[in-house]
Amino acid sequence: MSTKISVLLDDAEAARFDAFCANRGYKKSTLIVRLIKEHLDREDYPLQGSLLSSSARTDIDGAKRKPNS
Known part of the structure; x- marks a missing residue:
């Protein structure tokens, strides 16, 4: 699954990018993905798991239910 992210740059930075x-033959979206990944890796930031486990989903009324039910 992919998530879309919008980024605002000032005119000078946008022109520079x-x-x-x-000049380097990069597609902008591909380079942005690479830069984000490299930065997170350099910061040694761990991959975050899902906040909700599939085995502990609840209905709106708070009742526990089995996955895919």
Whole structure:
């Protein structure tokens, strides 16, 4: 599954990023994904698991139910 993220850059940084991608032959979205991954890896930030385990889902009224039910 993929998640869409929007990023706002000021005009000067956007122009700089556009020029860098054009000069190096990168697709912007691919480079952004790579930069985020590399930064998180450099920071040694662990992969986060799901906040809800599939075995402990609850209905709106709070009653526990089995997965896929």
